[in-house]
Amino acid sequence: xxxxxxxxxxxxxxRDLLQVSLSESGxxxxxxxxxxxxxxxxDAANPDVVITDINMPRLDGFGVIExxxxxxxYRATPILVLTTESSPAMKARARDAGATGWxxxxxxxxxxxxxxxxxxx
Amino acid sequence: xxxxxxxxxxxxxxxxxxxxxxxxxxxxxxxxxxIRGWTPATVIPQAPPYVRGVINLRGAVxxxxxxxxxxxxxxxEPNARNVIIITQIDGPIVGLLVDAVSDILSATDKEVQPxxxxxxxxxxxxxxxxxxxxxxxxxxxxxxxxxxKTGAAA
Amino acid sequence: xxxxxxxxATFFQESEDLLEQLTDGLDEMSGGEVxxxxxxxxxxxxxxxxxxxxxxxxxxxxxFAHRFENVLDALRNGELALNGxxxxxxxxxxxxxxxxxxxARDGSGDEEDAAGEPLLAELRALTGEEDDTPAEVDVDxxxxxxxxxEFSGPAASELRFSVDFHPNDELYRSGxxxxxxxxxxxxxxxxxxxxDLSGLPEFDxxxxxxxxxxxxxxxxxxxxxxxxxxVFEFVEGLCDLTITETAGDGTxxxxxxxxxxxxxxxxxxxxxxxxxxxxxxxxxxxxSAPALSASPAAPDKKVAADSAKAQPVASTIRVDLHRIxxxxxxxxxxxxxxxxxxxxxxxxxxxxxxxxxxGLEELRTLTRQIxxxxxxxRAQPVKAxxxxxxxxxxxxxxxxxxxxxxxxxxxxxxxxxxxxxKLADPLTHMIxxxxxxxxxxxxxxxxVGKSPEGTIRLSAAHLSGRVVIEIADDGAxxxxxxxxxxxxxxxxxxxxxxxxxxxxxxxxxxPGFSTATTLTALSGRGVGMDVxxxxxxxxxxxxxxxxxxxxxxxxSIVLPLTLAVLDGMVIEVGGQTVVVPxxxxxxxMRVPTDQVFQLGKxxxxxxxxxxxxxxxxxxxxxxxxxPVDITGSHVILLVETADGVRAALLIDLIHDQRQVVIKGxxxxxxxxxxxxxxxILGDGRIALILDPSAIVGSGAGGGxxxxxxxxxx
Numbered sequence: 008x009x010x011x012x013x014x015x016x017x018x019x020x021x022r023d024l025l026q027v028s029l030s031e032s033g034x035x036x037x038x039x040x041x042x043x044x045x046x047x048x049x050d051a052a053n054p055d056v057v058i059t060d061i062n063m064p065r066l067d068g069f070g071v072i073e074x075x076x077x078x079x080x081y082r083a084t085p086i087l088v089l090t091t092e093s094s095p096a097m098k099a100r101a102r103d104a105g106a107t108g109w110x111x112x113x114x115x116x117x118x119x120x121x122x123x124x125x126x127x128x
Numbered sequence: 129x130x131x132x133x134x135x136x137x138x139x140x141x142x143x144x145x146x147x148x149x150x151x152x153x154x155x156x157x158x159x160x161x162x163i164r165g166w167t168p169a170t171v172i173p174q175a176p177p178y179v180r181g182v183i184n185l186r187g188a189v190x191x192x193x194x195x196x197x198x199x200x201x202x203x204x205e206p207n208a209r210n211v212i213i214i215t216q217i218d219g220p221i222v223g224l225l226v227d228a229v230s231d232i233l234s235a236t237d238k239e240v241q242p243x244x245x246x247x248x249x250x251x252x253x254x255x256x257x258x259x260x261x262x263x264x265x266x267x268x269x270x271x272x273x274x275x276x277k278t279g280a281a282a
Numbered sequence: 283x284x285x286x287x288x289x290x291a292t293f294f295q296e297s298e299d300l301l302e303q304l305t306d307g308l309d310e311m312s313g314g315e316v317x318x319x320x321x322x323x324x325x326x327x328x329x330x331x332x333x334x335x336x337x338x339x340x341x342x343x344x345x346f347a348h349r350f351e352n353v354l355d356a357l358r359n360g361e362l363a364l365n366g367x368x369x370x371x372x373x374x375x376x377x378x379x380x381x382x383x384x385x386a387r388d389g390s391g392d393e394e395d396a397a398g399e400p401l402l403a404e405l406r407a408l409t410g411e412e413d414d415t416p417a418e419v420d421v422d423x424x425x426x427x428x429x430x431x432e433f434s435g436p437a438a439s440e441l442r443f444s445v446d447f448h449p450n451d452e453l454y455r456s457g458x459x460x461x462x463x464x465x466x467x468x469x470x471x472x473x474x475x476x477x478d479l480s481g482l483p484e485f486d487x488x489x490x491x492x493x494x495x496x497x498x499x500x501x502x503x504x505x506x507x508x509x510x511x512x513v514f515e516f517v518e519g520l521c522d523l524t525i526t527e528t529a530g531d532g533t534x535x536x537x538x539x540x541x542x543x544x545x546x547x548x549x550x551x552x553x554x555x556x557x558x559x560x561x562x563x564x565x566x567x568x569x570s571a572p573a574l575s576a577s578p579a580a581p582d583k584k585v586a587a588d589s590a591k592a593q594p595v596a597s598t599i600r601v602d603l604h605r606i607x608x609x610x611x612x613x614x615x616x617x618x619x620x621x622x623x624x625x626x627x628x629x630x631x632x633x634x635x636x637x638x639x640x641g642l643e644e645l646r647t648l649t650r651q652i653x654x655x656x657x658x659x660r661a662q663p664v665k666a667x668x669x670x671x672x673x674x675x676x677x678x679x680x681x682x683x684x685x686x687x688x689x690x691x692x693x694x695x696x697x698x699x700x701x702x703x704k705l706a707d708p709l710t711h712m713i714x715x716x717x718x719x720x721x722x723x724x725x726x727x728x729x730v731g732k733s734p735e736g737t738i739r740l741s742a743a744h745l746s747g748r749v750v751i752e753i754a755d756d757g758a759x760x761x762x763x764x765x766x767x768x769x770x771x772x773x774x775x776x777x778x779x780x781x782x783x784x785x786x787x788x789x790x791x792x793p794g795f796s797t798a799t800t801l802t803a804l805s806g807r808g809v810g811m812d813v814x815x816x817x818x819x820x821x822x823x824x825x826x827x828x829x830x831x832x833x834x835x836x837x838s839i840v841l842p843l844t845l846a847v848l849d850g851m852v853i854e855v856g857g858q859t860v861v862v863p864x865x866x867x868x869x870x871m872r873v874p875t876d877q878v879f880q881l882g883k884x885x886x887x888x889x890x891x892x893x894x895x896x897x898x899x900x901x902x903x904x905x906x907x908x909p910v911d912i913t914g915s916h917v918i919l920l921v922e923t924a925d926g927v928r929a930a931l932l933i934d935l936i937h938d939q940r941q942v943v944i945k946g947x948x949x950x951x952x953x954x955x956x957x958x959x960x961x962i963l964g965d966g967r968i969a970l971i972l973d974p975s976a977i978v979g980s981g982a983g984g985g986x987x988x989x990x991x992x993x994x995x
Contacts, residue, residue: 017326020293020334027285062326085457091333107457108516113336125466125513126458170968171858172947172954173904182951182960182968187615189960189968191951220950 009035010127013054015045015071016089017063021112025058025119032120042066046074049081056127057086058110061101069104076105085126089114139238143258145231145265146213149201152265153226154233154258159215159270163229166210180206180225185214192223198273199253215270222274233260240267293334294387295600298666300327301383304376305669308369316364324372325354331379340386343379346398349405350375356409371404377673440471443510445499446524451492453520464497466513471503500528603699606659613649613656614847614943620649621940621964650941653847661696664742664751667706668693671713675738678717684736686721691741697749701841704821705751708814712753712837713738715811720755720835730832732756745840748865754836760829762786769795787829791815819975822848822863822958824923848944850971851919852937852963856906859969861942861961866974868920868928870936875914886912888930890920896978897930903977904956923975931977944971 012034014025022038029036037052039045041063049057057075061068068088075081085107090097098109107126110119145154169181169192178197182189192212196203212223240256243266255269307324310317332347353372356362378401445467449460464475478496483489501510507525514523624642632638668690675688697705721727721736728734739754762783769775769789781789789795793812818825823841842848842865850861851870877889878897887894897918902909910916912932919931942961945968947954958973 018330018334019296020289020337021330023289023292024337027289062329064323064326083454083457083459085459091329091336102456102519105456112333113339121466125462125516127462168967170960170970171906172951172970173906173957174955179951182947184962184966184968187611187618187945187962189945189947189950222950 009033010055010123011035011037011052012056012058012123013037013039013045013048013052014058015039015042015063015068016058016060017041018060021060021089028114028116028119032116032123034123042068042071042074045071049075049078054084056123057081057084058089058123059086060089061097069100072101072104072106085123087122087126139236140234141237143233143235143265143267144213144229145233145260146211146226146229148196148199148226151201152230152263153195153268154265155215155268155270157232159217161214161216161221164212164214164223166206166208166212166225183212183223185221185223188221190214190221190223192225193273194225195273196225196227215274217270217274220274224273233258233265290338293338294383296334297331297383300331301376301380302666302669303327304379305672308373308376309672311364312369312373318358321354321358325351325358328354328379331383335383335386338386340382342398343382343386346375346379346382346402349402350379353405353408362408368408371401371408373676375401375405377676380673440502440504441506442528443499443501443503443507444524444526444528445501445510446496446522447499447514448496448522449493449517450520450522453517454493456517456520458517458520460495460497463513463517464499467499467501467510470505470509470513471501473502474500601659603660606656610656610660613653616649617653617941617943618962618964618966620645622966625964653941657698657847658696660699662699662702663694663696664702664705665693667702667709668740668742670706671709671740674710674713675717678714682718682723684717684721684723685734686717686736686738689737689739691739692743695742695744695749697742697841701749701821704817705839705841708817708825708839709740709751709753711811711814713740716753716755716757716835716837720757722758726758749841751839751841752836753839754834756834759831759833759835760787760790760827762829762831765789784828787827787835790827791825822865847941848961848971849939850942850961851939852942852969853917853919853933854935854937855933856901856904858904858906859937859963859967860900860904861969861971862919862921862931862974863958863971864939866921866923868922870920871918873912873914873916873918873932875912878912884909888918890930893928895920895928895930897932898978899932900972900977901932901934921974921978923978927975927978929974929978931974942969942971 010033012029014022014029014036016022016025016038017040022040026036026038037048037054039048042059043065045057045059046066057071059068059071063071066074068090072086072088075084075086086105088101088106088109089112090101090109091112101109108122110122114122142157143154144157144160145152147153164185167183169183171181172179172191175181175191178194180192180194182191184190194203194206206225209228211226211229213226213229214221214223216222235258239258241258243251243254243256245251253269253272254266256267258265258267304324304327307320307327310320311324328347328351332344332351335343335347350372353362353368353375357364357368362368378398382398447460447464449458453460467473468475476498478498481494481496483494503510507527510525514521517523620642624646627638627642672688672690675686678684679686716738717736721738722730722732724734727736737756739752741752741754743750766775766781766786766789769786769792770777772794774789774792774795775781790811791814793810795810795812815825818839818841821841823839825837825839827835827837829835848861849864851864851867852859852861854860871890874888879887879889879894881887881896886897888897889895897912899909901907910932917933917936919933920928921931922928942963945960945962947957947960954970956973956976957970958976959971960968961971963969
């Protein structure tokens, strides 16, 4: 079964990179432009994995994680945080919000796929 | 045709032949985009005398070169029987006003003889001569005929 | 274009938008008010640029953006207060980031960023960072490629590991799943997995939310311990994890080590220790709990509030400009076709008010609407251009040592994209000129009682179907005495020429004129205002200057909204139908024969409301016919050229006014003197569009044609 990924990033470049990388790795991908857009698309996308940027307008990544976790249907959905910050503090904050793991930008295809594999079937 | 029997097909050129002032001319058909009847051209100020003006070719502004004038031949006023050969070589589209299109020829490079060295015949516009039956067909050097873009000079 | 190239292109495109967002934000901040959302948006812009640049290994951009981001972060967190200096550094950093990105885009190298070093130091100073610690940067941007260890690296010989893994409840709550981690671990080599069910309670006391299973994995692998730990990276602190290297030979399988012995190599963080003691959520491990235990209503409410506050995002698409150009051409054809149809219907005697006539009228309206809509697609606000100009003004200020304030107005004014692109060069020159020659230095300003800081105002506005762009400085104004002297010295004017103040000011647009007595690095690059004037004219616009001695100068550029269509007057002269741009026509009239006076042998002037205006015989100038005797049956078009010169164009008759689609002559032919372009009329024939400036200029032939500057009115 094709894994469904909802990727949320306000950077068009990042979205393009994710699109290319993820679709090449065989994932079914839905893109969203910011936190609100991501939550709007959540139910339609019904993702197996959510990937979200942290710094975004309207609703940031922490807000996304909290909102996703608050929904019963997505309590256990893996959420990966895309971040340029690999500082332990940032990771801790993401985890506190309910993130499953993180992907440090810039990522490569191997790292991205591996990160997704570690959190989903 | 005899040319086709020879086993060097790449040497064979398709040429469009036409008449201006009772003389036969031709050039490579690859340069021809289309052939159309004469339509009055809009005069361009300060153009060389052999530029008849510009016409509307499906929205493009195309200059018309009067080949008779360009080659120094007798220039009658064009009428509906005249033909414009629309050419394109390396960019610009230019229409050539001729009397009539007569034939499509095939000729190998070997068949092209050098232009005889006669002064004042417009030989600078010719790249050679081809013989067909008893006719002498002048192979035009299109690059020399087309007006230089005046943009650079202006 | 390869996929990577496309992605790169996207990145640079996006960066342009982000730089705009950045500049916008900084502009807003310079207004004094610091809205947290503004700081956030500026931060995000730099952050996104850094992220994207990282993906394309643009190290200089990443390095600079990183420092810049740190300052913005400090500002965002309130660790740094906004003041003039901070703002200045940020403005310059924004400029420098633009330069870096441009260099990266043009491939002029993402090498050593020498110019950026002093700025980097300034940025570091703001956040109190000691020195650039490359190590830190490296750590920040090391891609997560440790998985590569599985396939490469020196660890070629097989190692044996014993892994004990006991997930906490939190592990599952964070969306992690032990199975996936184990599977990933097993993928590293040959593994034997045992599941310890001893923690499993009686079925009726089973809490599905409680983590009770433990695993022991014996792994034989070429991967390093780091690679193993990498697998558990996400669950660090959410499990008890013991990884021990057991033996190198891979033959003797040792029994799993007891937990206690492994404890020495386990990371023993406080929370972990507690987690071992109390698998049930305790106060200490609850750091991850709030999000989970908090009632769903709380975050939902926050989201709802954010949604309500957020502006609806205008949805946009990016379209290749060629496609739009093609559409504009097609719509142009449609306009022509519609005109031809109308003409044919009229010719065939179809009565007015008939169904065909009414239908045609509707078609005409629709066609015009489609045309307007298509034109609107290409229209863009001048904002990005203005931001670029602000940057150029700041650079020029730095280069000349002048402090200045750059004000922009009407940045949302929209102009055809092509026009905007072609405006950049002339505007750049004019802005530099205004800083270099317009503004005085601080001492001079103070001595005449002005603020030491000069002001340059760049504005855009729509004015009756055209766009007016003004560049105003509050400098010394044109030194007319000096200008006149130079013009005389260079032979541009006769020593006894009668010139109005405005005439003198406009001399600076004359070819070969340059007011700079010394060649400065800024505006003395061999380009004069005459070049500016030419480029503006090539856009169908005109430029003029108004100067107030001691108070400053204002340059005005008047431009058409688009280059693709033109409002024209269709006229006839010497049997030819030609089009004259309406924008240049001041008025039309029958020749008032009693007001026409001969001047010299071949020239005539006409007196219009007291002013003598030279008559230019268009038919003769264009070579359509020999000069004619001026009669009352002729028509005069009083035109004003881009230089503000007036002339009376003598023509035979006026047909009508209409919008015409501009067709270039250059593509297949070349430039024609006196002709701006061509168009196709309703009958399918080509009509030339006159260039009034050139006609008036060529009419001057013997130099006897007088000109009447606007100021004389």
